[in-house]
Amino acid sequence: xxxxxxxxxxxxxxxxxxxxxxxxxxxxxxxxxxxxxxxxxxxxxxxxxxxxxxxxxxxxxxxxxxxxxxxxxxxxxxxxxxxxxxxxxxxxxxxxxxxxxxxxxxxxxxxxxxxxxxxxxxxxxxxxxxxxxxxxxxxxxxxxxxxxxxxxxxxxxxxxxxxxxxxxxxxxxxxxxxxxxxxxxxxxxxxxxxxxxxxxxxxxxxxxxxxxxxxxxxxxxxxxxxxxxxxxxxxxxxxxxxxxxxxxxxxxxxxxxxxxxxxxxxxxxxxxxxxxxxxxxxxxxxxxxxxxxxxxxxxxxxxxxxxxxxxxxxxxxxxxxxxxxxxxxxxxxxxxxxxxxxxxxxxxxxxxxxxxxxxxxxxxxxxxxxxxxxxxxxxx
Amino acid sequence: xxxxxxxxxxxxxxxxxxxxxxxxxxxxxxxxxxxxxxxxxxxxxxxxxxxxxxxxxxxxxxxxxxxxxxxxxxxxxxxxxxxxxxxxxxxxxxxxxxxxxxxxxxxxxxxxxxxxxxxxxxxxxxxxxxxxxxxxxxxxxxxxxxxxxxxxxxxxxxxxxxxxxxxxxxxxxxxxxxxxxxxxxxxxxxxxxxxxxxxxxxxxxxxxxxxxxxxxxxxxxxxxxxxxxxxxxxxxxxxxxxxxxxxxxxxxxxxxxxxxxxxxxxxxxxxxxxxxxxxxxxxxxxxxxxxxxxxxxxxxxxxxxxxxxxxxxxxxxxxxxxxxxxxxxxxxxxxxxxxxxxxxxxxxxxxxxxxxxxxxxxxxxxxxxxxxxxxxxxxxxxxxxxxxxxxxxxxxxxxxxxxxxxxxxxxxxxxxxxxxxxxxxxxxxxxxxxxxxxxxxxxxxxxxxxxxxxxxxxxxxxxxxxxxxxxxxxxxxxxxxxxxxxxxxxxxxxxxxxxxxxxxxxxxxxxxxxxxxxxxxxxxxxxxxxxxxx
Numbered sequence: 001x002x003x004x005x006x007x008x009x010x011x012x013x014x015x016x017x018x019x020x021x022x023x024x025x026x027x028x029x030x031x032x033x034x035x036x037x038x039x040x041x042x043x044x045x046x047x048x049x050x051x052x053x054x055x056x057x058x059x060x061x062x063x064x065x066x067x068x069x070x071x072x073x074x075x076x077x078x079x080x081x082x083x084x085x086x087x088x089x090x091x092x093x094x095x096x097x098x099x100x101x102x103x104x105x106x107x108x109x110x111x112x113x114x115x116x117x118x119x120x121x122x123x124x125x126x127x128x129x130x131x132x133x134x135x136x137x138x139x140x141x142x143x144x145x146x147x148x149x150x151x152x153x154x155x156x157x158x159x160x161x162x163x164x165x166x167x168x169x170x171x172x173x174x175x176x177x178x179x180x181x182x183x184x185x186x187x188x189x190x191x192x193x194x195x196x197x198x199x200x201x202x203x204x205x206x207x208x209x210x211x212x213x214x215x216x217x218x219x220x221x222x223x224x225x226x227x228x229x230x231x232x233x234x235x236x237x238x239x240x241x242x243x244x245x246x247x248x249x250x251x252x253x254x255x256x257x258x259x260x261x262x263x264x265x266x267x268x269x270x271x272x273x274x275x276x277x278x279x280x281x282x283x284x285x286x287x288x289x290x291x292x293x294x295x296x297x298x299x300x301x302x303x304x305x306x307x308x309x310x311x312x313x314x315x316x317x318x319x320x321x322x323x324x325x326x327x328x329x330x331x332x333x334x335x336x337x338x339x340x341x342x343x344x345x346x347x348x349x350x351x352x353x354x355x356x357x358x359x360x361x362x363x364x365x366x367x368x369x370x371x372x373x374x375x376x377x378x379x380x
Numbered sequence: 381x382x383x384x385x386x387x388x389x390x391x392x393x394x395x396x397x398x399x400x401x402x403x404x405x406x407x408x409x410x411x412x413x414x415x416x417x418x419x420x421x422x423x424x425x426x427x428x429x430x431x432x433x434x435x436x437x438x439x440x441x442x443x444x445x446x447x448x449x450x451x452x453x454x455x456x457x458x459x460x461x462x463x464x465x466x467x468x469x470x471x472x473x474x475x476x477x478x479x480x481x482x483x484x485x486x487x488x489x490x491x492x493x494x495x496x497x498x499x500x501x502x503x504x505x506x507x508x509x510x511x512x513x514x515x516x517x518x519x520x521x522x523x524x525x526x527x528x529x530x531x532x533x534x535x536x537x538x539x540x541x542x543x544x545x546x547x548x549x550x551x552x553x554x555x556x557x558x559x560x561x562x563x564x565x566x567x568x569x570x571x572x573x574x575x576x577x578x579x580x581x582x583x584x585x586x587x588x589x590x591x592x593x594x595x596x597x598x599x600x601x602x603x604x605x606x607x608x609x610x611x612x613x614x615x616x617x618x619x620x621x622x623x624x625x626x627x628x629x630x631x632x633x634x635x636x637x638x639x640x641x642x643x644x645x646x647x648x649x650x651x652x653x654x655x656x657x658x659x660x661x662x663x664x665x666x667x668x669x670x671x672x673x674x675x676x677x678x679x680x681x682x683x684x685x686x687x688x689x690x691x692x693x694x695x696x697x698x699x700x701x702x703x704x705x706x707x708x709x710x711x712x713x714x715x716x717x718x719x720x721x722x723x724x725x726x727x728x729x730x731x732x733x734x735x736x737x738x739x740x741x742x743x744x745x746x747x748x749x750x751x752x753x754x755x756x757x758x759x760x761x762x763x764x765x766x767x768x769x770x771x772x773x774x775x776x777x778x779x780x781x782x783x784x785x786x787x788x789x790x791x792x793x794x795x796x797x798x799x800x801x802x803x804x805x806x807x808x809x810x811x812x813x814x815x816x817x818x819x820x821x822x823x824x825x826x827x828x829x830x831x832x833x834x835x836x837x838x839x840x841x842x843x844x845x846x847x848x849x850x851x852x853x854x855x856x857x858x859x860x861x862x863x864x865x866x867x868x869x870x871x872x873x874x875x876x877x878x879x880x881x882x883x884x885x886x887x888x889x890x891x892x893x894x895x896x897x898x899x900x901x902x903x904x905x906x907x908x909x910x911x912x913x914x
Contacts, residue, residue: 064449064490067453068452357491
């Protein structure tokens with residue numbers, strides 16, 4: 001069967017779609033992670049805590065599916081990337097999983113008992129469930145940008161030679177902090193839009209403003225670091241974008257500044273980092289005035305920052321630091337032509353449906369949440 | 381060659397996390413459907429007691445549902461974490477149903493489940509019912525897609541090995557979608573979930589009747605559970621998982637193993653009711669036979685032959701020899717993709733490539749294997765016979781018991797007879813049984829497929845990640861502690877919620893509880909109160 005889209009086009013479309021899923025996750029569950037990270041600091045007593053928790057209570061579960069589906073989509077569209085990154089970051093993945101597992105139970109079980117110890121314990125569990133993934137996702141991207149120590153043998157079996165501690169290098173930690181700051185801004189912006197005016201909102205706005213400034217500082221620092229240390233990889237052989245998905249058939253070199261060359265080649269890509277800065281600035285203003293500009297700004301910032309990782313590296317997805325030739329790229333790490341096509345059809349049908357019912361749920365739940373409502377029977 | 385210890389540990393870890401996950405799945409599948417029925421009754425009759433009934437079971441649904449979600453994330457990620465080569469090798473096919481499961485099912489159930497709990501006062505009655513229905517639909521669709529993925533592991537249709545990418549690639553997606561093994565598994569698994577929920581509802585309602593509490597809710601719940609449970613229990617046994625067992629050599633092996641049938645018998649083969657399989661000596665001791673039955677069940681005919689274990693081992697030997705030729709050809713193509721001769725040999729032998737990899741347990745290069753090694757590898761295609769044999773018998777026994785239980789329950793309910801106390805106790809103590817049966821079903825399905833992770837395509841030990849044993853042990857200890865703690869909390873909260881009953885004050889969360897009802901037939905929220913519904 002002749003497919004209506006060629007292989008190279010599908011590969012690029014899937015690069016974009018994986019980006020859409022990651023951005024979808026950052027935009028939706030991102031604020032849940034941020035709100036959970038803020039929970040112990042903006043809410044001082046049980047009533048306030050329930051206000052914060054219930055501001056995300058009815059929706060976070062659907063948001064988390066962006067991550068789960070992102071995992072499934074990686075598996076389906078980029079099996080090499082899924083296989084090598086998930087097994088390579090093994091213990092870090094476990095820590096993320098453990099933190100994420102605490103979240104559903106934290107929401108559901110926290111207010112099932114009156115005991116203060118019980119509730120405080122779950123509040124900290126929710127904090128861990130927000131803060132730890134936010135940090136590790138950033139750390140992971142920081143490592144991806146630097147290249148990851150893996151090799152692939154002739155049967156395409158991958159071996160990873162780094163450990164958990166190797167992940168925690170200074171640049172990666174900087175990215176981790178940028179990620180936490182970004183999601184805290186997003187979470188604070190959500191609270192400003194969603195909950196009643198009062199102490200909790202004031203504290204959230206204050207933390208959010210600090211975080212917005214930190215995002216700008218950390219993000220700029222990461223960019224400068226990238227430029228100064230000359231991070232980056234470049235493919236030196238002629239690659240056929242329509243070629244088979246075998247990552248061992250090319251030559252790659254480490255090249256200073258390669259992560260910035262795309263912005264010269266495709267100037268429109270500058271939009272991504274620009275959004276990162278502009279969005280953070282808008283969020284700062286919105287948080288200062290407590291208007292919905294905050295959420296628009298934090299959303300734009302998250303979109304731009306996540307997208308900029310992709311645009312800096314394109315066509316690389318996961319460079320190898322110990323055998324650059326084995327790096328995974330858009331051209332040689334995808335599924336087969338047919339699978340990419342089928343998955344595209346499925347995605348084009350279902351993503352609009354998902355967005356439609358998600359929007360409907362937002363509409364049903366629209367309106368500011370009061371402390372009284374959040375503490376009524378039937379809530380978390 | 382991956383380390384065998386890491387492979388074994390990874391298998392244990394997968395078994396642990398999957399079986400734990402499946403403690404929550406069947407109840408989610410079934411109870412969501414029962415909620416649709418109960419809330420449907422509320423929408424149609426407008427009777428407050430149905431609303432309270434729905435909310436009460438909804439509370440229990442919620443406590444169970446979150447752990448299904450929490451442990452489901454692990455399932456989605458651990459293929460990549462622990463089974464990296466597997467993920468590379470079959471991701472082109474296996475990844476698609478997982479991604480579709482997310483897009484079609486998880487989003488639906490997870491996005492709407494919040495409204496199901498919090499939307500009672502924000503939505504009209506029919507709109508809320510629709511939300512409940514869509515949550516149930518999402519849960520059941522997720523079962524469909526994950527079983528399409530699992531069905532493909534048992535019967536890998538619509539795909540072939542591509543030497544250029546060193547992996548399996550999809551050739552016909554429709555075959556993967558309409559895989560008969562997947563269809564059978566879906567019906568069987570979903571029905572088992574409905575049985576689980578029906579037993580759960582019947583058992584807890586029986587306890588209320590025994591305690592003379594919440595009688596209106598209990599009787600209505602029993603009526604729903606009895607009819608739904610009877611249909612499901614019949615479906616789970618009649619539409620058993622066996623219909624796909626005649627399809628491939630390895631499915632045949634699974635059937636022969638669960639019947640402990642060492643040699644092929646003249647058609648129609650007899651069924652061994654019980655006995656003690658002896659794997660070392662290839663015989664079943666103290667066997668009690670029932671003539672003809674197995675042939676009839678397995679082949680749905682009088683003259684269909686059911687092959688025995690040892691003849692199937694002989695087939696495996698031939699396929700290993702053929703597979704060695706395929707393996708050598710792939711090695712040649714790996715160095716020179718344009719080698720015409722090797723390409724030709726590969727095309728002739730590619731369906732047996734996986735069999736050569738069975739030798740990798742003993743030799744690095746399958747081409748160097750001697751006769752004895754080939755025989756040993758062929759014998760490896762026999763799974764643990766006793767485990768298959770006994771888990772099948774126990775599972776099937778529980779299945780038949782449920783038909784009886786629900787038939788009796790249905791009799792009492794439909795004739796509006798007073799249910800005798802012995803039956804109420806029986807129903808109460810039956811609560812753990814569907815979980816035991818469901819777990820045994822998975823033990824049978826997955827250990828019966830060994831030594832393959834993908835039947836005939838990839839041996840399990842080849843699929844693991846290049847991890848150290850220490851790493852796997854660390855996560856296994858971590859999961860055990862985390863899961864163990866959560867299980868204790870979950871069961872405690874569940875029992876507490878049941879004891880408090882519907883409309884309890886101290887249980888203000890989730891669908892249920894909902895605080896004291898303000899309607900005329902509301903019950904005071906006192907645990908000892910006896911409730912008389914209209």
